[in-house]
Amino acid sequence: MRRLAVDRRALRGAAVSLLAVVLALAVSLLVIALSGAPVGDAARAMWDGVFGSPAQFGATLTKFVPLVLAAVGWVVASRAGRLNVGLEGQILAGGTTAAVVGLHLSGLPMAVHLPLAVLAGAAGGAALGGIAAWLWARRGVNDFIATLLLTLIMTQIVSWLANGPMEEPTGTLGQSSPVADSARWPVLLARTTLRWDIVLVVVVVLAAAYVLRRTVVGYRLRLTGANPSAAKATGTRTRLVGVGALCTSAAVAGVAGSSLVLAAPAGNLAPGFSANYGFDGIVVALLARNNPLACIPAALLLAALRQGGGLMEARVGISSGLVTATQAVVILLVTGSAWLVERRRSRRPAATAAEQPARVTEGAHS
Amino acid sequence: MPAPSRTSDGAAPAALSARAVTKRYGALLANDGIDLDVRPGEILALLGENGAGKSTLVKILSGLVRPDSGEVSVGGAPLPAGDPQAARAAGIGVVHQHFMLVPDMTATENVALAQGTTGRYDAAAIRARLVEIGERHGMRVRPDVPVEALPVGERQRIEILKCLLGDARVLLLDEPSAVLSPAEWDRLAEVLAELAAAGLAIVLITHKLGEIAAVADRCTVVRGGRVVDTVEVGATPPEEFARMMVGRDVVLRTERPVVPPGPVVLHVDGLTLARYRGDRDLGPVDLRVRGGEVLGVAGVEGNGQSELADLVAGVRTPTAGTVTVTARTGGGPGRTGTIAEDRHCDGLALPLSVTDNLMMRAIGEPAFSRAGVLRPGRIRRHCADLVARFDVRTTGLDTPVASLSGGNQQKIVLAREMHGEPDLLVAAQPTRGLDVGAIEFVHAQINAHKTAGGATLLVSAELDEIFALSDRIAVMSSGRVVAVLDAADATRDRIGELMAAGAEGATP
Ligand SMILES: Nc1ncnc2c1ncn2[C@@H]1O[C@H](COP(=O)(O)OP(=O)(O)OP(=O)(O)O)[C@@H](O)[C@H]1O
Ligand SMILES: [Mg+2]
Numbered sequence: 001m002r003r004l005a006v007d008r009r010a011l012r013g014a015a016v017s018l019l020a021v022v023l024a025l026a027v028s029l030l031v032i033a034l035s036g037a038p039v040g041d042a043a044r045a046m047w048d049g050v051f052g053s054p055a056q057f058g059a060t061l062t063k064f065v066p067l068v069l070a071a072v073g074w075v076v077a078s079r080a081g082r083l084n085v086g087l088e089g090q091i092l093a094g095g096t097t098a099a100v101v102g103l104h105l106s107g108l109p110m111a112v113h114l115p116l117a118v119l120a121g122a123a124g125g126a127a128l129g130g131i132a133a134w135l136w137a138r139r140g141v142n143d144f145i146a147t148l149l150l151t152l153i154m155t156q157i158v159s160w161l162a163n164g165p166m167e168e169p170t171g172t173l174g175q176s177s178p179v180a181d182s183a184r185w186p187v188l189l190a191r192t193t194l195r196w197d198i199v200l201v202v203v204v205v206l207a208a209a210y211v212l213r214r215t216v217v218g219y220r221l222r223l224t225g226a227n228p229s230a231a232k233a234t235g236t237r238t239r240l241v242g243v244g245a246l247c248t249s250a251a252v253a254g255v256a257g258s259s260l261v262l263a264a265p266a267g268n269l270a271p272g273f274s275a276n277y278g279f280d281g282i283v284v285a286l287l288a289r290n291n292p293l294a295c296i297p298a299a300l301l302l303a304a305l306r307q308g309g310g311l312m313e314a315r316v317g318i319s320s321g322l323v324t325a326t327q328a329v330v331i332l333l334v335t336g337s338a339w340l341v342e343r344r345r346s347r348r349p350a351a352t353a354a355e356q357p358a359r360v361t362e363g364a365h366s
Numbered sequence: 367m368p369a370p371s372r373t374s375d376g377a378a379p380a381a382l383s384a385r386a387v388t389k390r391y392g393a394l395l396a397n398d399g400i401d402l403d404v405r406p407g408e409i410l411a412l413l414g415e416n417g418a419g420k421s422t423l424v425k426i427l428s429g430l431v432r433p434d435s436g437e438v439s440v441g442g443a444p445l446p447a448g449d450p451q452a453a454r455a456a457g458i459g460v461v462h463q464h465f466m467l468v469p470d471m472t473a474t475e476n477v478a479l480a481q482g483t484t485g486r487y488d489a490a491a492i493r494a495r496l497v498e499i500g501e502r503h504g505m506r507v508r509p510d511v512p513v514e515a516l517p518v519g520e521r522q523r524i525e526i527l528k529c530l531l532g533d534a535r536v537l538l539l540d541e542p543s544a545v546l547s548p549a550e551w552d553r554l555a556e557v558l559a560e561l562a563a564a565g566l567a568i569v570l571i572t573h574k575l576g577e578i579a580a581v582a583d584r585c586t587v588v589r590g591g592r593v594v595d596t597v598e599v600g601a602t603p604p605e606e607f608a609r610m611m612v613g614r615d616v617v618l619r620t621e622r623p624v625v626p627p628g629p630v631v632l633h634v635d636g637l638t639l640a641r642y643r644g645d646r647d648l649g650p651v652d653l654r655v656r657g658g659e660v661l662g663v664a665g666v667e668g669n670g671q672s673e674l675a676d677l678v679a680g681v682r683t684p685t686a687g688t689v690t691v692t693a694r695t696g697g698g699p700g701r702t703g704t705i706a707e708d709r710h711c712d713g714l715a716l717p718l719s720v721t722d723n724l725m726m727r728a729i730g731e732p733a734f735s736r737a738g739v740l741r742p743g744r745i746r747r748h749c750a751d752l753v754a755r756f757d758v759r760t761t762g763l764d765t766p767v768a769s770l771s772g773g774n775q776q777k778i779v780l781a782r783e784m785h786g787e788p789d790l791l792v793a794a795q796p797t798r799g800l801d802v803g804a805i806e807f808v809h810a811q812i813n814a815h816k817t818a819g820g821a822t823l824l825v826s827a828e829l830d831e832i833f834a835l836s837d838r839i840a841v842m843s844s845g846r847v848v849a850v851l852d853a854a855d856a857t858r859d860r861i862g863e864l865m866a867a868g869a870e871g872a873t874p
Contacts, residue, residue: 226716
């Protein structure tokens, strides 16, 4: 339902973001130089880390998959005005249920077993998100806090499962056996870690963009996020929308979790397999300004930083703290520059924003 | 340096003047070479249709918006464009159409914030000045209560005091009376006259010709972003203003059609709402409204009319009692359309597009989706039709509603809620912020709704509006309906007496 003018704005935004990325990388190198490390080597390591070999590039894309999925999860909830900061926990939940299905069902063809395991992942994520949604809708618990606390609990549960009920037969490794082959994603690029689960990205991103823009449900979701009081007054069941958005968001995170098990080299359940993807997903969504399609380039950037940073750490011996700081610089510059440009370009958006009463959109139960 | 600005007749140097101010939003010229002068001690009215560019001009004068070209000067000295701090320092104070107060801060804190104090500030001193200046001008405010808990009239007084404490020499007021009851407006009119007598230059935007006649010295009329003319108020009859502004004759009074009453559409039984504003209870209220009938609800602001409208519209839940709406044909449940009093809170999603805002209610209709998938072509045609029929001035269907002028935002709500012939129309301040042409149009729409057999519950602070449209008039006081009169028996005096009997004023 949008037109040219908006597209031009989006294009300008993309150009600015790109520029900011380049600038940010330069600044990062400067920081590295100041720390006394060899800049040339560091830059080369970063580059090699991302593009150096098919294996490296495959590894970057492997990291990209759960990042995008988690980001889309965030977008779905936040467009409805809900803050699902517990994506991390939902990834753990989804990975666990996917592992259960992968481990305990056998003799099924892959065409049945794999989709079943992925769906189990979605269901697992949605179940955990559903608890938070219930707490929010029925008990008035803040969604931010509910999802976050459930993540802490889920972390403990996974670590207990991996060291107890689900541990492999020898009982020494602190993780489960690999799931059945029929439940694992086939390799996409030989000699890399990249598997076919990357098609999930395409499906989920397109579906999210389509639903938000083109369906009644998506419309009600955006409306609820934009002004819950007006939505409610005109017949949208905002509470139901909030619950639905939280559950869907969590289901997408659950799918990300299933990938982290079913497409991992080890293909099993190990404590901490969520590896912070849930939180980084939020960063990706912020970079993408809650636009599902923009999550793809944003996630690529973050995946590259993660992957390249890893090699930089290994090869040049830069401390991991510095690598993290570098990533933070990039993120700050990208988000900050977009904001600055928007403010400077004209005072029009600032003026209209100021014209609104400060707290229109905050519902009583936010 | 340009020569010090002089008004056209060269009488006194202008306190504030604008020269050839132009501002374009996309394809739309919001301000097109506007010239304006206000002298010290003068009240200049600014009159124009919804979307004529009045608020845009105010934002330019106060530095909130940077004009594409043109110049603003204060006392002859040019102001840097688009610099609110500089404008404030030069003595320009503004009360915007939509208030700019931080809701959970007190009056004192809001004033301190506006003074640009950073870090530590002397709260006691600011509070003392606020109270003192308030007393001096007869504008009492409670300095220690969070602004969100105060009635609009008091919030507006805080906005004005905020300007006065900032040593404003020019005061710009954008539709201040839109949120006021008639009594509150009378008070404000006195205050403005006093301030002008003390030498302030005042620009007053209003759609009410009576207010211009009452307080303004001169009036600048704008249409489509251009100045049509600036005239002496005393020498101009009201119809002339309306004609200059709209470009055609406006019927200021509409004939009220009389329709044979149909079956009862709205049943209100024992409706009660405990503590709607701190300590007051609403109800119990019992009402019946028939198809083809308009029931007007009159009362002093704060006596429960707004809450009654909210309860009937279903946006608030009553403590006890029921609201039932039946179809105008006599059986089955009926549909309700609601024109919410606070459009920014309950009526619109400001960041979303015109289309999205027009579809809020109709989205569920089978015509606009197939198997849950929207049909953009149909939706656009429907919205384009509504925009044309209700004469919404917008740059496009995809424009965010936040960028529409106040009156045009109101038209969006009207267009949406009147679509599809609701059985009951709950209209709370339906013409607030509309120009005379648009008011004429809305009144005609309400009359058409009535002629078609729909029921209407009308809440309005404008007694004129109540008289113009209502078949029966309910008078509220202290949360109760104290009387329901036939329009034929109702006189201004009688209603005034009933409103005052046991009424608690807007400000305790
Ligand atoms: N930020 C903006 N972006 C795009 N268009 C805008 C913006 N602000 C105002 N406009 C347009 O400029 C025109 C003038 O708006 P303005 O708010 O000045 O009207 P107004 O005279 O104050 O009307 P009203 O009586 O309804 O308050 C309108 O058509 C409006 O849609
Ligand atoms: Mg305006």
